[in-house]
Amino acid sequence: MAQTHLEPKGGHGPTFNERVCSRCMGHRALCGVSPCPLLMRARALSNIESAVSGMNLSGSSPPSVFVGSHGYPKVLAGPLVPPVRGVESAIMERPDLWLTKSLDEILALRFSLIRTKRPIPVDAAVDPPRLLHETQTMALSETPASSEATLIKRPRFTSIFSGRTLPIGPSAPLRRFRLEDNPSVPKPVDKVTSDTDLNATTGVKTLFDEGIHQQQVTRLFSIGMLGAKKRRRLVPTEWSITAVDDIIGKELHKQVLRFRWINDYLVFTDYALGNRVTILMMPNSWQFEALECWLSGPDPPVISDHEYARGRKDYAEDVVGAYYATRLPALEKLVDMHRQAGVIVFMEIDPKKWVPLGVWRFREIARRGLEARPKRFSDLDEALKAVGKTLENRLQKYLDASETYTQFISQSRLTDFF
Amino acid sequence: MFHATLDSSKTWKQIVDALATLLTEVNFVVNKNGITLTQLDSSKVAMIDLTLPAGVFQEFNCDEEMQLCLGVDELTKISRRMAADDRLEFDVGDDKRFEIKMIGQAERVFRLQMLTPPDNQAKRPDLKFMAKLEMNSDALKQAVKDIGVISNHIKVTADKKSVIFAGEGDTGEAEVQLTTGEDSVIYDLDSKEKSTAMYALNYLSEIVKAVAADTVIIQFSDDKPMRLDFGIAEAGSISFVLAPRIERR
Numbered sequence: 290m291a292q293t294h295l296e297p298k299g300g301h302g303p304t305f306n307e308r309v310c311s312r313c314m315g316h317r318a319l320c321g322v323s324p325c326p327l328l329m330r331a332r333a334l335s336n337i338e339s340a341v342s343g344m345n346l347s348g349s350s351p352p353s354v355f356v357g358s359h360g361y362p363k364v365l366a367g368p369l370v371p372p373v374r375g376v377e378s379a380i381m382e383r384p385d386l387w388l389t390k391s392l393d394e395i396l397a398l399r400f401s402l403i404r405t406k407r408p409i410p411v412d413a414a415v416d417p418p419r420l421l422h423e424t425q426t427m428a429l430s431e432t433p434a435s436s437e438a439t440l441i442k443r444p445r446f447t448s449i450f451s452g453r454t455l456p457i458g459p460s461a462p463l464r465r466f467r468l469e470d471n472p473s474v475p476k477p478v479d480k481v482t483s484d485t486d487l488n489a490t491t492g493v494k495t496l497f498d499e500g501i502h503q504q505q506v507t508r509l510f511s512i513g514m515l516g517a518k519k520r521r522r523l524v525p526t527e528w529s530i531t532a533v534d535d536i537i538g539k540e541l542h543k544q545v546l547r548f549r550w551i552n553d554y555l556v557f558t559d560y561a562l563g564n565r566v567t568i569l570m571m572p573n574s575w576q577f578e579a580l581e582c583w584l585s586g587p588d589p590p591v592i593s594d595h596e597y598a599r600g601r602k603d604y605a606e607d608v609v610g611a612y613y614a615t616r617l618p619a620l621e622k623l624v625d626m627h628r629q630a631g632v633i634v635f636m637e638i639d640p641k642k643w644v645p646l647g648v649w650r651f652r653e654i655a656r657r658g659l660e661a662r663p664k665r666f667s668d669l670d671e672a673l674k675a676v677g678k679t680l681e682n683r684l685q686k687y688l689d690a691s692e693t694y695t696q697f698i699s700q701s702r703l704t705d706f707f
Numbered sequence: 708m709f710h711a712t713l714d715s716s717k718t719w720k721q722i723v724d725a726l727a728t729l730l731t732e733v734n735f736v737v738n739k740n741g742i743t744l745t746q747l748d749s750s751k752v753a754m755i756d757l758t759l760p761a762g763v764f765q766e767f768n769c770d771e772e773m774q775l776c777l778g779v780d781e782l783t784k785i786s787r788r789m790a791a792d793d794r795l796e797f798d799v800g801d802d803k804r805f806e807i808k809m810i811g812q813a814e815r816v817f818r819l820q821m822l823t824p825p826d827n828q829a830k831r832p833d834l835k836f837m838a839k840l841e842m843n844s845d846a847l848k849q850a851v852k853d854i855g856v857i858s859n860h861i862k863v864t865a866d867k868k869s870v871i872f873a874g875e876g877d878t879g880e881a882e883v884q885l886t887t888g889e890d891s892v893i894y895d896l897d898s899k900e901k902s903t904a905m906y907a908l909n910y911l912s913e914i915v916k917a918v919a920a921d922t923v924i925i926q927f928s929d930d931k932p933m934r935l936d937f938g939i940a941e942a943g944s945i946s947f948v949l950a951p952r953i954e955r956r
Contacts, residue, residue, distance in 0.1 A: 546749060547732075574748075574749040574750035574751070575749070576750075597750070598731075598748070598749045598750055599731065629749075696907065699952045699954070700750075700907055700950065700952050700953075701752075701950045701951055701952070701953050702750070702751040702752055702950050703747060703751055703752065703753070703754055703832070703932060703949075703950045704747075704751050705950065706832070706834070706931060706932050706950065707830070707832040
C-alpha cells in the first residue's frame with residue numbers, strides 16, 4: 290500500500306511540526322531534534338552515499354536545473370544530475386504526473402537527483418561562461434540529456450526543502466560539467482531563446498502559447514535564457530516558478546475579462562498528498578481569492594489574499610506562491626469555458642501528512658480538480674454547503690477571513706436599481 | 708470619417724485617467740454633437756457617464772455616428788507619451804483605426820486597432836436622489852483617505868446642516884464631519900431629511916482619484932446608488948454612479 294503518512298518509526302519519537310518544519314526546511318534544527326528526522330528519512334530513501342562512489346557523476350538529467358536564492362545577486366546554480374542513465378529520469382521533473390504517487394515515491398524520485406552547484410553572479414547570463422553555457426544548453430532539451438559532471442566534494446544532504454520549489458536532493462560543488470550528446474530542442478524553444486530582442490514576458494507567453502510544458506518554461510526563465518540579451522539574468526528557481534505562474538496568469542486574465550459571466554455556482558474539489566483544494570466559482574466579474582489553512586490546533590487560522598477584476602499589482606504577501614499557483618489553473622479553466630466568474634480557492638493542508646513539496650502541488654491538484662465535472666448550484670448557500678463538506682475546518686472560519694465573499698454578498702449592483 | 712483636434716494634452720490625459728479607474732475597455736459613441744460614453748464596469752457595480760460636446764474640441768467633424776471601442780491599457784500607455792504642450796489630432800478613416808497624432812517638436816502618430824463593441828449599450832440611468840451636496844473635491848479626497856485608514860467601506864450621512872463620512876473595521880472606527888457655513892468646504896447642501904448609505908471604499912477611492920475639477924457634486928439616497936458629477940475640459944462633464952453596499956443579511 291502506498292504510504293502517505295510520513296511519521297518517524299517507533300511512534301514516540303519526534304513528530305513533525307509543520308510550522309517549525311516549514312521555516313527550518315531541514316537545516317536549521319529549529320525543532321531541537323538532531324539530526325533532523327526528515328533529513329534522516331530523506332537520506333535513507335535516496336541511499337545516495339552508495340550510489341555515488343567517487344567525484345565523478347554520470348547520468349541523464351531530466352533535464353533539471355536549480356538556481357538558489359541565497360546570496361543573491363551571487364547565487365549557487367547548476368544542473369541536477371541523477372547517478373543513473375536513461376529516459377526514465379524525465380519523471381523526476383514532471384510534478385504533474387506525481388499526484389497519484391505516495392510521498393515516499395516522490396521524495397525518492399527527487400532525492401536521487403544530485404544538485405550540483407557553483408557560485409555564479411546572476412548577470413553572468415548576459416555572457417555565459419562555459420559551465421553556465423553548458424547548463425543552459427541542457428535546459429533547452431525536452432528529453433533527458435546524458436551528461437558527466439566532476440564534483441569537488443561528495444554530495445551531502447544539506448537543505449532539502451524550500452517552500453516553493455520541488456524538493457531538492459543532496460548537493461555538491463561542481464568542478465566540470467559536460468553534455469554527452471546534443472539536446473533535443475523543440476522549435477519554439479530554439480526560436481524564443483535565440484531571439485535576443487524579445488523581452489522575457491513575451492518570451493514566456495510565446496512558449497506557453499506554443500504548448501511548451503510549464504516546467505520547461507520555468508527552467509529556461511530561471512537559467513537566464515529569456516529576455517533581451519543585455520537584461521538576461523539567472524533567476525532563483527523559487528522566484529521563477531511564481532513569476533511564470535503570474536505572467537501566464539496575467540495574459541489569461543485579460544482574455545477572461547471579455548467573457549460572459551457563468552450562470553450558476555460551481556464547486557470543484559480534489560485531494561492529494563495531504564492537501565485539499567476546493568474551488569468555488571460565482572456568477573460575477575473576475576475576482577480571485579486564495580484562502581489557506583494549516584489544520585493544526587483546535588481552531589486553525591485562515592490566511593487570505595485577493596484581487597478584484599483589474600488584477601493585483603503588488604505581491605500576494607500572505608498566501609505567496611500558492612496564490613499564483615492556483616490562480617493560473619482557475620484562469621485556464623475559465624478561458625477553456627469561455628466564461629467569466631469570481632473564484633474563491635480553499636486550501637487545506639494536513640500537517641500530519643505533510644512534507645514541503647513545493648507549490649506545484651496546489652497547481653496540479655487544482656488542475657486535476659478543475660478537469661472533473663463540477664457540482665452545480667443555483668443558490669449560493671447550497672454551493673457553500675457543498676464547499677463546507679469538503680473541508681475539515683469550519684466553513685465560517687474561511688468566510689470570515691474572505692474579503693471577496695463579504696463583498697459578494699453585501700455589494701449591490703447598479704442593475705438592481707435601473 | 709471622424710476628425711478632431713485638442714489643444715491641451717492635459718485634458719485628454721485627465722479623461723483617459725478617469726476612464727481607466729473603472730474600465731478595461733472604453734466604448735465611445737461619436738456623432739456630430741460630440742463624444743459620449745456610458746458604461747458599466749465589469750462587475751456592474753459602478754458606471755461612468757462621460758459627455759464631451761463638440762465645443763470641447765477646437766476642430767470637430769463627424770459625418771455619421773460611430774462606436775470607437777478601444778483598450779484602456781493602450782490608451783493609457785499612449786497618453787503617457789504625450790508632452791505637456793503637444794497638440795492632439797484624432798482621426799478615424801477608412802482603415803478603421805483610431806489615430807492619435809501628437810504635434811509638438813516632432814509629429815508622432817499612433818494608430819490603434821479597434822475592438823468589437825459590446826452587444827448591449829448601457830442606458831443612462833434615471834435616478835432620483837434625496838440628498839444633494841456640492842463640495843470641495845480635495846476635501847472629499849481627504850475624507851475618503853481618512854476613512855480608508857480603518858475601513859473598507861464608507862458610510863455617508865447627510866442632513867440639513869452637515870455631512871458625515873464614517874467607517875469601521877476590525878481595528879476601530881473613523882469619522883469625518885463637515886458642516887455648512889462660511890469658509891466651509893461644503894458649498895451647497897440640499898437634504899430634505901436625513902439620508903444614509905454605505906459604499907465600497909475600493910471603488911470610491913478610485914473614483915475620487917479621477918476628479919480633476921475643484922468642485923464635485925454628490926447625490927445619493929438611503930441605501931441607493933450614489934452619483935458623483937464633476938466638470939472636465941470646460942464644457943464637458945463626467946458622472947460616476949456607484950451601487951451601495953447593503954448591510955450583511
